[in-house]
Amino acid sequence: MKVRPLKLLHVSFILLLMLMITACGTSNKVEDTNTPANTVSEKAEETKEPEQVAKKERTITFITMLKEDEGVAGVLSKLAKDYIKENPHVTFKVDTQPQAGLTQKVAILAASNDLPDLVMGATEELQDIKQIIDIEKAFTELGLMDTLAPAAVALLKSGNKVQDGTFYGLPLEMNIEGIWYNKKMFADNNLQPPTTWDEMLAASDVFMSKGIQPFAVAGKEGWPTTRLLNGYVVRKLGKDAMMKVKSGEYKLTDPGFVEAATVLQEMGKKGFFGKGVNTLDYGTAQDLFLQGKAAMFYMGSWAIRDFNDPNKNLIGAENVGFFNVPNVAGGVGTMDQYSLNNGSTTSINLSKFDDELKNFLKYVFSRYGDRAMSENGLVSGFLVNNPPAEIPPLTKLTLDLLAKAKEGYGPFEVYFNSKGGGEVPGFMQYLVEGSWTPQKFLEESEKSIRSE
Amino acid sequence: MHKVLTDWRAILVFLFPAVLIYTIVLLVPIVWSTVYSFYHGMVGINLSFNGWKNYEKMFSDSKFIYSFWLTIKYMLVVTPGQIVAGFLLSLLLVFYVRKFSVLMRTIIFFPVILPTVAVSQLFVKIFEIAPQYGLVNSILQYINLDFLVQAWLGQSSTAFWIICITDIWKAMGFYAIVLYAGVVSIPEETLDAARIDGAHGWRLVQSIVMPLLRPILVSSIIFSLNGTIKVFDSVYAMTAGGPGYSTTTLPIYMFNVTFAYWDYGYGSAMAVVIFLQSLLLTLLIYMFARKDV
Numbered sequence A: 001m002k003v004r005p006l007k008l009l010h011v012s013f014i015l016l017l018m019l020m021i022t023a024c025g026t027s028n029k030v031e032d033t034n035t036p037a038n039t040v041s042e043k044a045e046e047t048k049e050p051e052q053v054a055k056k057e058r059t060i061t062f063i064t065m066l067k068e069d070e071g072v073a074g075v076l077s078k079l080a081k082d083y084i085k086e087n088p089h090v091t092f093k094v095d096t097q098p099q100a101g102l103t104q105k106v107a108i109l110a111a112s113n114d115l116p117d118l119v120m121g122a123t124e125e126l127q128d129i130k131q132i133i134d135i136e137k138a139f140t141e142l143g144l145m146d147t148l149a150p151a152a153v154a155l156l157k158s159g160n161k162v163q164d165g166t167f168y169g170l171p172l173e174m175n176i177e178g179i180w181y182n183k184k185m186f187a188d189n190n191l192q193p194p195t196t197w198d199e200m201l202a203a204s205d206v207f208m209s210k211g212i213q214p215f216a217v218a219g220k221e222g223w224p225t226t227r228l229l230n231g232y233v234v235r236k237l238g239k240d241a242m243m244k245v246k247s248g249e250y251k252l253t254d255p256g257f258v259e260a261a262t263v264l265q266e267m268g269k270k271g272f273f274g275k276g277v278n279t280l281d282y283g284t285a286q287d288l289f290l291q292g293k294a295a296m297f298y299m300g301s302w303a304i305r306d307f308n309d310p311n312k313n314l315i316g317a318e319n320v321g322f323f324n325v326p327n328v329a330g331g332v333g334t335m336d337q338y339s340l341n342n343g344s345t346t347s348i349n350l351s352k353f354d355d356e357l358k359n360f361l362k363y364v365f366s367r368y369g370d371r372a373m374s375e376n377g378l379v380s381g382f383l384v385n386n387p388p389a390e391i392p393p394l395t396k397l398t399l400d401l402l403a404k405a406k407e408g409y410g411p412f413e414v415y416f417n418s419k420g421g422g423e424v425p426g427f428m429q430y431l432v433e434g435s436w437t438p439q440k441f442l443e444e445s446e447k448s449i450r451s452e
Numbered sequence B: 001m002h003k004v005l006t007d008w009r010a011i012l013v014f015l016f017p018a019v020l021i022y023t024i025v026l027l028v029p030i031v032w033s034t035v036y037s038f039y040h041g042m043v044g045i046n047l048s049f050n051g052w053k054n055y056e057k058m059f060s061d062s063k064f065i066y067s068f069w070l071t072i073k074y075m076l077v078v079t080p081g082q083i084v085a086g087f088l089l090s091l092l093l094v095f096y097v098r099k100f101s102v103l104m105r106t107i108i109f110f111p112v113i114l115p116t117v118a119v120s121q122l123f124v125k126i127f128e129i130a131p132q133y134g135l136v137n138s139i140l141q142y143i144n145l146d147f148l149v150q151a152w153l154g155q156s157s158t159a160f161w162i163i164c165i166t167d168i169w170k171a172m173g174f175y176a177i178v179l180y181a182g183v184v185s186i187p188e189e190t191l192d193a194a195r196i197d198g199a200h201g202w203r204l205v206q207s208i209v210m211p212l213l214r215p216i217l218v219s220s221i222i223f224s225l226n227g228t229i230k231v232f233d234s235v236y237a238m239t240a241g242g243p244g245y246s247t248t249t250l251p252i253y254m255f256n257v258t259f260a261y262w263d264y265g266y267g268s269a270m271a272v273v274i275f276l277q278s279l280l281l282t283l284l285i286y287m288f289a290r291k292d293v
Helices: A006-026 A050-054 A071-086 A097-113 A123-128 A137-143 A152-157 A185-187 A197-209 A221-235 A241-247 A255-269 A280-292 A301-307 A355-365 A368-376 A393-404 A418-433 A438-450 B002-006 B008-036 B053-060 B062-096 B099-115 B116-126 B136-142 B159-184 B190-196 B203-230 B233-238 B250-260 B264-289
Strands: A038-040 A058-064 A090-098 A117-120 A177-180 A213-217 A293-300 A320-323 A337-341 A347-349 A407-409
Touching: A058 A097, A058 A355, A071 A090, A071 A355, A071 A368, A090 A355, A097 B250, A123 A347, A137 A347, A137 A355, A177 A185, A177 A301, A177 A393, A185 A320, A197 A213, A197 A255, A197 A293, A197 B203, A221 A241, A221 A293, A221 A337, A221 A347, A221 A418, A255 A418, A255 A438, A255 B233, A280 A293, A280 A301, A293 A301, A301 A393, A320 A393, A347 A418, A355 B159, A407 B190, A418 A438, A418 B250, B008 B264, B053 B062, B053 B264, B062 B099, B062 B203, B062 B250, B062 B264, B099 B159, B116 B136, B116 B159, B159 B203, B159 B233, B190 B203, B203 B264, B233 B250, B250 B264
Parallel strands: A058 A090, A058 A117, A213 A293, A337 A407
Antiparallel strands: A038 A090, A117 A347, A177 A293, A177 A320, A177 A337
């Protein structure tokens, strides 16, 4: 039978249309992520109450770099499980993304108006584009403001680059930073925790002479090295140094910064950071410290979840000590001042702040402080009303330090724009490997943080 | 059948779906991205018309200029590396390893099918210095060349070359197989005649094999160039553009500007530059190849 070309054309067109319609029918669920989303959901028993059947299914998604059972995500997941027992129409999903790509993923979701309910990280960017909620407003509405520790609220407000008394991130963890050290290595070499930067350099010389790497630093990430730089800067110029950089009162090319960068570069050249510092990621650097291959490790107290893990900590939790960034000769900063932060803060999607989410947040965050401490030993910016009877020693140490900390300051990049925050840690790699002079590093950093 | 295939309407019916998909998947995003390149900010959030400013910015953006030339350098190293290595392997397969040709072809092609990230991580381990020496540093230490032990991927002077080696190793098998197919299609009589005339070894390759292989060589070069101009995954997996920005190729810089610095407009402008680079190179090579036909 002859088939007329025109009839063939009609048939092909119809087939093509059917194909397009089928392809266009996509799911609106949040499952389209790179990693399998972890779902915490317990459905009610088969016979449901009529009012429960009537409630619309709601999925609350939390995007984070953590796994479902890890740290902050672990606490939220457990609380969510309890909430879902009473509210079976709700599902809680943890969408885990690699840390390196989390900001990019959040940017893509924000651009397509598909931001999850709770977002860890990129708080400043989301604040700029007004897609997240003012926490004080939200928590006041929910009657949750008194669950937040005043110190945490103060830190969040001071860390907000807008400086208008608002804050947009939840302090699901509260961290104090400093130098964790191997007590046995220090004792074996008759060394005390240093109180000045010169003493710390002298101790490093001793370790080098004994074939021990003084510092474990994750140079590949960039920010662990800028933390060390920041430590010198705030001791030399005061805890408000970076705020003054932001306001323009200071420039990164000022003499205090040059001195700090020069000292850091010298430490790198002397081998205090070991070979190939720019190839080490966070996990590898931490392993060097916890396996007894490095004497000191600058890090935040979030690391104690690994310090408390006997599978990771081979030197033993009792062998881990802490000292604050030491004083610098001629500097105005003091050891009463600590680097404090709330980690990667978690924000709430403004467009999804509906009644279901409000009920969920009320339930979860009225219990968060206690649950985080009792189950995970996690120190957060939420008040602990019922502290557990037994707290791991390093967690207790962190709590004591937080109570002791008179004043706080943020990391080096805290007030930088997105470009500066992304580029400057990368420039640190040039500084520590010695291919850039301190002056060039600071000039490029200054240009980067001031660019539009 | 002949009547159907010569009827323009039938041709349109058969070509239409493919052309439509090609248009939607390839051409529409190119046009869309070009439009975005005249804007500043993030799509759907704070996009504002910027005119030519993004393109003007490129001339004064030292990192863009660096990334642009780094990508050209990468292309000039990796493309010849892949083609030459692939060509030599194809000659090996045709002229020297006939008995085990099937096995050798499988081994040579194997890296091509491995995920790029897996190959990148493999080479990261091979060139590792901390927490322990990788294969290369271990061998150097073993043969008393300790002065050569270094952080290959952790210093700006060597990281680029390690990435080049990785990408040449990964892809040379592909070009080996493509060129192998070309070499085996050369009639045996032609090769025999050349041998009778006294052409052997390299002379045979230079005067007979390469000229006859020209169309496939040109296609391979174009294919390789298009891949190297757009290199992203291997660099990202190995160094993420570091140390500093020493291995930040243009696609990596474009990615950072768009998704880390939240400037979709400027990132789109870079995408347009990459597209034009790719197009220009393809046309140049194609014109060069056609000249000699």
